[in-house]
Amino acid sequence: MSPTPASAKIALTETVLFGGLSAELIQQHVRGIQRDLLTHSRYLHEVDFRAIHPRDLEFLFGCYDERFFGGHCRGALEARRLNFRLSPRMTRTGGKTTCFASPNGDLSYEISIASSILFDGFGKMDRRVNVCGLECDTRLEALQRIFEHEMVHLMELLCWENSDCAARRFQGIAARFFLHRAHTHDLVTRRxxxxxxxxxxxxxxxxxxxxxxxxxxxxxxxxxxxxxxxxxxxxxxxxxxxxxxxxxxxxxxxxxxxxxxxx
Ligand SMILES: [Zn+2]
Missing domain, CATH: 2.30.30.140 (SH3 type barrels.)
Incomplete structure (x- = not known):
């Protein structure tokens, strides 16, 4: 029997509030997702990739949802749309998750990732960068950390209709599932x-x-x-x-x- 939408939302809420993974398993999943993306993507062929497509973000979403949240995130979305976007214009934040309401009250969601910041960094001369409190050696690692952060925003929006990465609830989820220690990044910005x-x-x-x-x-x-x-x-x-x-x-x-x- 497939779960009803209400139970999918409850399942996601319980998972993110009470669940968590061991550091070892988290790292194993993160590396597995990295391998899967490099194998399946038509655009990303190396850890310091030169091209990326919104479909890669969609693929990441599926991987993270399956491995970390048992598919409950997709379940809690029900029939609502989730769009993925690469934004070359965001010059300070690494990503952004938005909930849109149409005039008739239908909700949809969008995760945007700042491609400009990703592509600006990781040149040979650049200093090492830190995203969500974790050191990133490659562009793909930075993308994953930013994406994980936006996943937490999305799940909070799905469960509680609000999300705040400066708050304890968010930071607890980000720490228990992704070992994040901060909600900021120090990627090299154009500034x-x-x-x-x-x-x-x-x-x-x-x-x-x-x-x-x-x-x-x-x-x-x-x-x-x-x-x-x-x-x-x-x-x-x-x-x-x-x-x-x-x-x-x-x-x-x-x-x-x-x-x-x-x-
Ligand atoms: Zn945030």
Whole structure:
């Protein structure tokens, strides 16, 4: 007999509140999932993968749900949709889980993972990173830690309709199932990468645009940097001068001060 939806939700609630796995079994499952993903994915072929598809996230969900939660997460979702998204625009958080309500009250869920942060990190020169309090040596390990964190958000939303990773309930679940020791990450963000190269808000920078070299000041850093360059035809700013704004990938900027310092 298949469980009714209400009992699926109760089963998930009981599992996440009272269940947990030994550290050994957790590590075994995590490595097994890693192997399964590398074997089955059309996009991920190595631990420092170069490409990823939302289907890989869907695959991860199935693996984690089966191995850690006995499929109760899928059961508690019932017929509600769960979407997976890769977000190149999230530049500070590693992931995000959202519950959407349609006008007629139907709920759906979405897990997004910050592909920008994953792909920015794990270059040869990068420092080691820490996600959820665990050291990650590879891009795939970081992806798994972020995904585990978002799984806990999803399960809390399914069971209690709210979720807070700064709260004890969340941290208990994340620790008992995934050995997480923190709810934060210190992945290398573009902001940090930019700051390390001397590119920070207020820094004087040079860059080449359509064959011409410009010098200006960094006004804002997101996915790219906004550089204000003095220009009589530009917009007037609060300092009374006129500037044109250029949106420049951070890697194409050279810090004027850093240059001078390094000779
Ligand atoms: Zn969180």
């Amino acid at each position: 940090e990468r930019a700051a390390n190269s001397g590119i920070r808000v207020g820094a004087r920078v040079t860059f080449t645009f359509e064959g011409r070299e410009f010098t200006g000041r960094v006004n804002r850093i997101t996915k790219r940097a906004t550089v204000l360059v003095e220009d009589p035809e530009g917009k007037q700013y609060s300092d009374g001068l006129r500037y044109k704004a250029y949106y420049v990938p951070i890697t194409l900027l050279k810090s004027v001060a850093a240059d001078a310092a390094s000779g």
